[in-house]
Amino acid sequence: MNGIYSIQKFSSLDFPGRLCAILWFSGCNMRCPYCYNKDVVFGKKQIEEDEVIDFLKTRTGLLDGVTFTGGCPTLYPNLINFSKKIKDMGFEIKLDTNGINFEILKEMKDKNLVDYIALDFKAPPEKFEQITKNRHYEKFESTLEMLINSNIEFEVRTTVHTDLLDENDINKIITILKNKGYKGTYYLQNFFETDKETIGNIGPQKRKLDLSLLDNSIPLEFRNF
Numbered sequence: 001m002n003g004i005y006s007i008q009k010f011s012s013l014d015f016p017g018r019l020c021a022i023l024w025f026s027g028c029n030m031r032c033p034y035c036y037n038k039d040v041v042f043g044k045k046q047i048e049e050d051e052v053i054d055f056l057k058t059r060t061g062l063l064d065g066v067t068f069t070g071g072c073p074t075l076y077p078n079l080i081n082f083s084k085k086i087k088d089m090g091f092e093i094k095l096d097t098n099g100i101n102f103e104i105l106k107e108m109k110d111k112n113l114v115d116y117i118a119l120d121f122k123a124p125p126e127k128f129e130q131i132t133k134n135r136h137y138e139k140f141e142s143t144l145e146m147l148i149n150s151n152i153e154f155e156v157r158t159t160v161h162t163d164l165l166d167e168n169d170i171n172k173i174i175t176i177l178k179n180k181g182y183k184g185t186y187y188l189q190n191f192f193e194t195d196k197e198t199i200g201n202i203g204p205q206k207r208k209l210d211l212s213l214l215d216n217s218i219p220l221e222f223r224n225f
C-alpha cells in the first residue's frame, strides 16, 4: 500500500522561507526515465502516521512546516485526514506533485490543507506520455490552471535531461505558461548525476541545455546547471 516511506527530520532548503521536515511517500503514477527514487516509487509503507505525529510534537515551535514528497504523495489514501492533523498542530504544508491527481489537489486547496505547491511540468503535451508513461496531460493541465487561478503560493519546475527534452521543448512549455497567465518563476532543474540506478536506466546527458536559446520572457531560474 502507498504510505509514508521515510522522513528527513530537518531541511532549511526545501520549503521556501520555512524550516521543515520532509516526508517521502511511496508509489507513483509516472515512470520518468531519469527518476532515481526507484526505492520510493516501487516501495511500500514503512512508517505509521502516529510515529510522524509523535515526532512533530517534539518540533512544535522549531519547524515551520512539513514537505510532502515522493513518489507521489497524492496517492496516499489518507492524505486529507493526515494533512488536517498536521495543519491542526500549526505546521504549514508544502506538496511536491506531478499534478496528475487533480481531484485530490483541488480538495487539498479547497480545505486549506496546503500552503505551497511545487508542480512538475514534465514535458510539452506531445512528449508528455513518452516521458512520464502517463497519458493524462489534461489532468496536469487542469491542476496548472487551478493553481494559476488560486491564491496558493506555488512554483512550476521541469527536470531537464537533454536526451529527453531540448531547448525547443522548454520554449514550448514557456509559451504554455505565458498563455495561461503564470506569473511566477519557472525553475529549470538540470538532471542530477548520481550512481543510483534510474527507472529508465538513463545515463548521463551527452550535452547540457543551451540556456542562451531559451525564451526569457518569463522569469527563469536554473538549479544545478
Ligand code: SF4
Residues within 6 Å of the ligand: 028, 029, 030, 031, 032, 034, 035, 036, 037, 041, 070, 071, 072, 098, 199
Ligand atoms: S521523477 Fe517521475 S517517476 Fe520519479 S517520483 Fe517524480 S513523477 Fe514519479
